[in-house]
Amino acid sequence: MAGIRILKDKCVGCKLCVGACPFGAIVMIDKKAEITDACTLCGACVSACKFNAIDFERGAVANAVDVSKYSGIWVFAEQKDGEPESIAYELLGVGRELADARNTALSAVIIGSNLDDACRKLITKGADKVYSVDDASLEKFNDESYSGIFSQLIYKNKPEIVLLGATTYGRSLAPRVASRINTGLTADCTKLEIDPTDGKLLQTRPAFGGNLMATIVCPNHRPQMATVRHKVMKEMEADESRVGEIIRPEVNIPRDLVVKVKDVVKTITEMVPLTEADIIVSGGRGMGDPKNFALISELAEVLGGAVGASRATVDAGWIEYSHQVGQTGQTVGPQVYFACGISGAIQHLAGMSSSDTIIAINKNPDAPIFKVANFGIVGDVMEVLPLLIKEFKSALK
Amino acid sequence: MNVIVCVKQVPGTNEVKMNKETNTIIREGVEAIINPFDTYAVEEGARIKEETGGKATVLSMGIPSVAELLKETISVGMDEAVLLSDRAFAGSDSLATSYALSMGIKKIGDCDLIICGKQAMDGDTAQVGPGLAEKLGIPHTTYVRKIEEIKDGYIRCQRMTEDGYEVIEMPLPAVITVVKEINEPRLPSLKGKMKAKKTEVTVWTADDIGADKALCGLSGSPTQVVKTFVPEHNVDSEMIVGTPEEQARNLARKLLSMQFAIQVQEDE
Numbered sequence: 001m002a003g004i005r006i007l008k009d010k011c012v013g014c015k016l017c018v019g020a021c022p023f024g025a026i027v028m029i030d031k032k033a034e035i036t037d038a039c040t041l042c043g044a045c046v047s048a049c050k051f052n053a054i055d056f057e058r059g060a061v062a063n064a065v066d067v068s069k070y071s072g073i074w075v076f077a078e079q080k081d082g083e084p085e086s087i088a089y090e091l092l093g094v095g096r097e098l099a100d101a102r103n104t105a106l107s108a109v110i111i112g113s114n115l116d117d118a119c120r121k122l123i124t125k126g127a128d129k130v131y132s133v134d135d136a137s138l139e140k141f142n143d144e145s146y147s148g149i150f151s152q153l154i155y156k157n158k159p160e161i162v163l164l165g166a167t168t169y170g171r172s173l174a175p176r177v178a179s180r181i182n183t184g185l186t187a188d189c190t191k192l193e194i195d196p197t198d199g200k201l202l203q204t205r206p207a208f209g210g211n212l213m214a215t216i217v218c219p220n221h222r223p224q225m226a227t228v229r230h231k232v233m234k235e236m237e238a239d240e241s242r243v244g245e246i247i248r249p250e251v252n253i254p255r256d257l258v259v260k261v262k263d264v265v266k267t268i269t270e271m272v273p274l275t276e277a278d279i280i281v282s283g284g285r286g287m288g289d290p291k292n293f294a295l296i297s298e299l300a301e302v303l304g305g306a307v308g309a310s311r312a313t314v315d316a317g318w319i320e321y322s323h324q325v326g327q328t329g330q331t332v333g334p335q336v337y338f339a340c341g342i343s344g345a346i347q348h349l350a351g352m353s354s355s356d357t358i359i360a361i362n363k364n365p366d367a368p369i370f371k372v373a374n375f376g377i378v379g380d381v382m383e384v385l386p387l388l389i390k391e392f393k394s395a396l397k
Numbered sequence: 398m399n400v401i402v403c404v405k406q407v408p409g410t411n412e413v414k415m416n417k418e419t420n421t422i423i424r425e426g427v428e429a430i431i432n433p434f435d436t437y438a439v440e441e442g443a444r445i446k447e448e449t450g451g452k453a454t455v456l457s458m459g460i461p462s463v464a465e466l467l468k469e470t471i472s473v474g475m476d477e478a479v480l481l482s483d484r485a486f487a488g489s490d491s492l493a494t495s496y497a498l499s500m501g502i503k504k505i506g507d508c509d510l511i512i513c514g515k516q517a518m519d520g521d522t523a524q525v526g527p528g529l530a531e532k533l534g535i536p537h538t539t540y541v542r543k544i545e546e547i548k549d550g551y552i553r554c555q556r557m558t559e560d561g562y563e564v565i566e567m568p569l570p571a572v573i574t575v576v577k578e579i580n581e582p583r584l585p586s587l588k589g590k591m592k593a594k595k596t597e598v599t600v601w602t603a604d605d606i607g608a609d610k611a612l613c614g615l616s617g618s619p620t621q622v623v624k625t626f627v628p629e630h631n632v633d634s635e636m637i638v639g640t641p642e643e644q645a646r647n648l649a650r651k652l653l654s655m656q657f658a659i660q661v662q663e664d665e
Binding site: 022023037040041042048058059144147167168174188212213215219262266274275276321322327336357358359370371373374376378387 | 531557
């Protein structure tokens, strides 16, 4: 019988499981743990227990497949105007490691129009094969046509692992395809490894706004699908001497689509979109006034970066939502992140704590942002920022 | 126009709140709340219903106590509430959840638009909306920031993208997931609260919705969590002190030398 139970003879009443349960579903009764109805069978307590006192029986699963029939690592190469997006190269970077660990081929799948250059680039960046579905009707991303084509390719070629970017399109396409194929999908991974003992894909991702990390597997279904957070995996250096095969697979390209993309509007006029930026300068409530955001923009401009903002400033109408960094906004991971007058609520940290270097400027020395900052300045942003801009301007002239 | 809004209960954040009755500070570590993103879905559903007529139903899957949370949505514009609750659903990943909700939606029947929040606050997967649309065999659009037009079996909406938005048209019925930019959720009215009190939440089991139990809960979930751990923030933190001029100069120097280091590494 599938289910979870506490082995009372092994439970020592240490309460580790109580703290590990994200749902507060474990209580202590007579110094032994007891699981309440709030349990969602997530299994978080099992790995927390140091005494093997929690028995978790999963039972049989539906739609299991013969996993030995699946091989090869695939990445979905997102493109814009025929040019692969940087996430595609990042996926190839991690895909290459996985393919080598599994001793199998790494393939990129690209759907779009006029893709010859893109195919070549994908090979120089690590792909052994490129499946290119090139048709004028496929120029722009469309959930209906792209999911139809991608599902067909997976059904026919049976890859063991399929990776997509955790981007707007990736996070729409991946669940649609996984639902069609009835396989597992792990969202927003920040680490991917092959389990050396059984070859399974270990997919690690943040949950609860980054307060908890979870490692997830998909043991009985294939492909093992995951979306991968942007700016976390490293690209390979382009190697022009790499050779690879470009395949133009026979697929049924959906015509007469019911989903129609009528218009694509660019509202972000900055040179660098937030999620692509290597340097982000973000402002919070401590900026005091919306017009002071000009200083944030100026520093961003001097450094060739993008402008971010805390939720408080967006809610107050100081700046557009598209600039919001954090759990309810964008997740970013630049090389350098400036938090100016941002106290660092956990929701904000969830969106930026994977940045390589974090700089915090804040009046309050006890602001939580300093706990994640590599460099901290306790001071008035309105005083420090103009000086900082001046320093960078003279140094970067 | 009939709308179904899917909501999830999530653990409340570890924020400090005031207990209004006793006027004391309470820590509500694991109190369940409606996923904040879903409140925008509820508001949008209520608006569409009010503008076009019809019925707005809120749907959730969870433990029996979720029924109380669903009543809150009645006070902000929902007409009826349905909860899928059965031990058979426990342990569902996003695929099994998509399946169960799709069966619930079929049982409710006669629906033009299904609205979900863009993602849940606990899992952050954003997978159930598109997964659900696939199980229902209808189109979907994610990250909707505005509905431009909705009428007679057709919707035109704006999907937020990394650098702007797209205008997408779909036939109805369809699924949309919404971002917080779409609206500002209303506060419950007194009349709404009265209505919520009187509302009975419909609770359906797996059998009630004709779900294949093998596709629900643990057995219907391809993914398994094998390990959870608290991430370590091992930050070498350095406070830069001095006058503002010194602070600015020192920080700029440190960053410039680091930027240089990054470039050197890339050249190798």
